Amino acid sequence: MKITEFRGDEFINREEEIAFLKDWINYIPKEILWIYGPKSTGKTSLIEYVIEKELTSNLKIFDRYWIKYINFRGLMIGSYDSFINSFFEEAEGEEDDFSAEVKAGFNIGVIKLEANTLEKIKSKKKNLFNELIEKLKKINKIKLIAIDEIQTLEAIYYNGEKELLKEFLNFCVRLTKETHLSHVIILSSNTIFIERIYNDARLKLTSEFKKIDHLGKETTFEYLEYKMKELNSSLDKELIWEYLGGCIPLIQKMFRKIKSFDLLKKYLDGEVEIILSEIIDVMRRFLSEQEKKEFKKLAKIIIDKGFFEIKESDSDIMVKIIDFLAQKEIFFYDPLTRKVTGNNRLYEKAFERLY
Numbered sequence: 556m557k558i559t560e561f562r563g564d565e566f567i568n569r570e571e572e573i574a575f576l577k578d579w580i581n582y583i584p585k586e587i588l589w590i591y592g593p594k595s596t597g598k599t600s601l602i603e604y605v606i607e608k609e610l611t612s613n614l615k616i617f618d619r620y621w622i623k624y625i626n627f628r629g630l631m632i633g634s635y636d637s638f639i640n641s642f643f644e645e646a647e648g649e650e651d652d653f654s655a656e657v658k659a660g661f662n663i664g665v666i667k668l669e670a671n672t673l674e675k676i677k678s679k680k681k682n683l684f685n686e687l688i689e690k691l692k693k694i695n696k697i698k699l700i701a702i703d704e705i706q707t708l709e710a711i712y713y714n715g716e717k718e719l720l721k722e723f724l725n726f727c728v729r730l731t732k733e734t735h736l737s738h739v740i741i742l743s744s745n746t747i748f749i750e751r752i753y754n755d756a757r758l759k760l761t762s763e764f765k766k767i768d769h770l771g772k773e774t775t776f777e778y779l780e781y782k783m784k785e786l787n788s789s790l791d792k793e794l795i796w797e798y799l800g801g802c803i804p805l806i807q808k809m810f811r812k813i814k815s816f817d818l819l820k821k822y823l824d825g826e827v828e829i830i831l832s833e834i835i836d837v838m839r840r841f842l843s844e845q846e847k848k849e850f851k852k853l854a855k856i857i858i859d860k861g862f863f864e865i866k867e868s869d870s871d872i873m874v875k876i877i878d879f880l881a882q883k884e885i886f887f888y889d890p891l892t893r894k895v896t897g898n899n900r901l902y903e904k905a906f907e908r909l910y
């Protein structure tokens with residue numbers, strides 16, 4: 556495990572994932588890459604780290620890449636117009652991102668288009684995606700479009716703009732598999748949404764999945780030892796692992812909050828109680844008596860086996876509960892293995908207290 560500096564804070568581990576992404580980006584684009592995993596495992600941090608530290612920190616290398624990282628977080632995207640506005644901005648002078656010459660300092664968020672073109676796209680006189688492909692053809696660099704929090708587009712899906720979403724995914728296929736013009740990386744914790752659009756747009760042969768999970772036990776212990784040395788303290792590592800697993804922000808928070816180390820168990824129990832009231836609140840407000848029973852059954856299996864595996868024979872009600880609780884970020888559903896767990900270890904500790 557390595558700890559490096561990133562934006563004035565520590566950046567833990569992820570060597571394998573960083574190497575994977577660098578490799579991916581330097582190979583010719585052939586598939587869409589979907590990065591998924593429970594919330595707060597560090598998907599956003601990882602892609603930002605790779606872009607900032609590995610791809611663009613050195614100006615010489617920087618010249619090799621054209622990168623757009625767009626994070627939909629906090630945006631309301633429910634229509635064609637808001638979709639366009641989240642991607643594009645009117646260029647004041649030239650469309651700087653598309654010029655072949657090297658420019659220092661680039662805008663990583665939005666794609667700049669000349670006013671006239673943008674207007675035509677907005678009024679649908681020009682096809683947005685065709686236009687983009689023509690532009691991208693002119694950039695003689697390794698290109699990457701990364702889109703974070705893709706589930707924000709869910710509103711588009713339900714607002715009758717389903718076709719726009721399909722068109723967008725089809726565009727991603729054109730960029731990667733068909734023309735090899737640009738890499739496309741899509742990130743989200745919402746695997747229910749990923750699975751739905753993935754199946755809908757029939758992306759099976761054109762996608763690759765990479766899971767970013769909480770840290771494993773060995774790495775977590777290494778990190779705990781490192782922190783304890785730094786703070787000159789000694790804590791029960793097994794106990795921390797039992798309650799927090801390898802969830803980085805939870806462990807970091809614990810080190811910030813705990814003043815006296817005799818209070819570790821009390822602190823961890825307090826954390827479980829907070830999650831427990833969140834779960835009970837969701838159960839009360841949204842689940843029927845029968846659904847509560849089914850949920851408890853699932854929770855029990857997760858406690859006993861470590862996971863619940865979805866089978867064809869499972870009842871519709873079971874599958875619906877899993878969908879719903881995954882959307883509420885209580886469960887995490889892995890679409891590749893079809894296994895369901897708590898979103899992090901604290902949720903599973905809270906499941907134990909449902910009885």
Ligand SMILES: Nc1ncnc2c1ncn2[C@@H]1O[C@H](COP(=O)(O)OP(=O)(O)O)[C@@H](O)[C@H]1O
Nearest residue numbers: 565566567569594595596597598599600803804
């Ligand atoms: N490798 C890491 N090293 C240090 N901190 C991390 C790391 N990964 C995530 N974090 C911290 O955990 C928090 C959640 O990470 P984030 O990237 O937002 O997760 P995600 O995008 O998977 O939901 C952030 O505050 C970030 O600082």
Ligand SMILES: [Mg+2]
Nearest residue numbers: 598599600703
């Ligand atoms: Mg994120």
